[in-house]
Amino acid sequence: MNGETGALPFLPYGRQAIDEADIAAVAAVLRGDWLTQGPAVAAFERALAGRVGAGAAVACANGTAALRLAYAALGIGPGDAVVVPSNTFLATASAARHAGAEVAFADVDPATGLMGAEHAEAAVARARACGWRVRAMAPVHYAGQTAPMAELGALARAQGLAVVEDACHAVGSVDCDPSGGMDVPVVEVPVGACRDSALTVFSFHPVKTIAAGEGGAVTGNDPALMARVRRLCNHGMLRAGPDGLADFADPAAARDGDGAANPWYYEMHEPGFNHRLSDIHAALALSQLGRLDAFVARRRRLMELYADRLARLAPLVEPALAVPWCRPAWHLCAVAIDFAAAGRSRARVMAALRARGVGSQVHYIPVHRQPYWQSRYGALPLPGADRHYARALSLPLYPSMLDEDVDRVVSALETALG
Structure with missing residues (x-):
């Protein structure tokens, strides 16, 4: 209740919607064996990838972590530039700068807040005039509405750019493809399917469509790229697995004297982050995804x-x-x-x-x-x-x-x- 409004509750601009099933899901994790790096995270990743139609999903600590992982997995670094619309939260640009890249800010449609292809193209031209090597663009799906991905994807392909969709506002949104013409049913593509992008990032902050408390995810379809996202999310560690021995720099150290894989063995081929999501957060997110x-x-x-x-x-x-x-x-x-x-x-x-x-x-x-x-x-x-x-x-x-x-x-x- 709010003292200024008598019996009427205060209406914030956004808030989570938690029910008893959410509470039970979190309580089950707290009563179990795994608080982090356990089965709830993997279950949420599978469910999210299936929901958005992506080949894979990697859950992480928050939407900012998801952006950092996406840029890092694409190899964005010093000397590169990323096109970012100016109408976004700080993280879309800051994550690129943390990678060492410059940010080429793009204008937006004042009526929608969305970056169009003409805005992105102008930003690319300005960046290249500065001598920057433009490597990627990060269209933002503001307020839940998607940027025009078909046009932006075509521009990116023509300019040789990777695309990272900042869909922190848009879990549950769908793109509508009218390309078939008037007599062909419109095809709906869930945001996160990465039809016109390399990677999509999500946020599960309490004011977003589903809540994890804090949480984020990266989705994509390229197995090698998603494997790199997963490694970078956990310190850049490559662990022993049924098919992983060939990827080790020192495969002999990965085996015991009988040739069996050493289950504890891991290598770091590049520095990563500790951007993992806990099972507590994943359980809440998985429960919320069902609604x-x-x-x-x-x-x-x-x-x-x-x-x-x-x-x-x-x-x-x-x-x-x-x-x-x-x-x-x-x-x-x-x-x-x-x-x-x-x-x-x-x-x-x-x-x-x-x-x-x-x-x-x-x-x-x-x-x-x-x-x-x-x-x-x-x-x-x-x-x-x-x-x-x-x-x-x-x-x-x-x-x-x-x-x-x-x-x-x-x-x-x-x-x-x-």
Whole structure:
């Protein structure tokens, strides 16, 4: 309960939805033998790969760890550059920089917050004019809507770039392929299937579509690439296995005098990370994955209600512009507000919402504006990202919200805007 709103609960912009089955799944791990590096992690990886249609999945500590693993597995390093849209969380760019790469910031569509092929192509051209070796791009599926992957994939192939999909907002979203024409059914491809990318990364933070407490994953289809992701996730260790002896630099040390594999033996061919996910987190994520369809359906229903209720606040408030190439599992209810026309600052509006028991957030401050990046690259003209940021406000969206909560949020917003 919230003291400012009497009997009405506070509505944060996002939160987890935990039930008794989730609690039982975690309790079962706590009562078992494995708290980490056990069977729950492997079970979640198999279930996630099957759900998104990928060849394999590697679970890890969080979405940032997933990005670091993806860049490292692709060999991104000093002298390279990665194209990153400026409308994203800090991690998409920071993970590339941690790998030693430069970041070529791309503009976005101010109405959707998404990087298009034209934005990526312009960023590639700017980077190459600086003498950078552009190796990859990391399109971000903002708020649950996918970037135009067919176009970005075609551009990447033409430019010789690897693609890492930052799908931290988009577990449960699907791309819709209309290429067959009017008389052919639309083909839906789950985000994470890596149809137009080398790797996809996910986050399972509590405000995301499914929660692990903290957690992330990398999915992909190339067995060798995914094997490298897995090694890097665990210190770069290559362990003995039924088919692994031939990969050791010192195969003699991997066997005993009778030629049998030494079960303790391991080698490190390159430094990795300790980015492992625990069985405790994996058990929660696996339980939540079983309710993914229900979570997605509820988020879509709430967004339909928002679109209907917000219509009365037009043109001051515009709901998220739906793109035609995907069916999103909405992570954010990110609306665009003309604060200047309303005569209210964004901070004042957010404070007025909070006073009425409604939380809100801003996604995102364009990353190219951050002091670190400005000191490195100077001021970049990315008007789309700046325009999106100037009007952005995220309203409450999570599966346990009631229909009447949407009415309450919109009424509070109407009052806050005067």
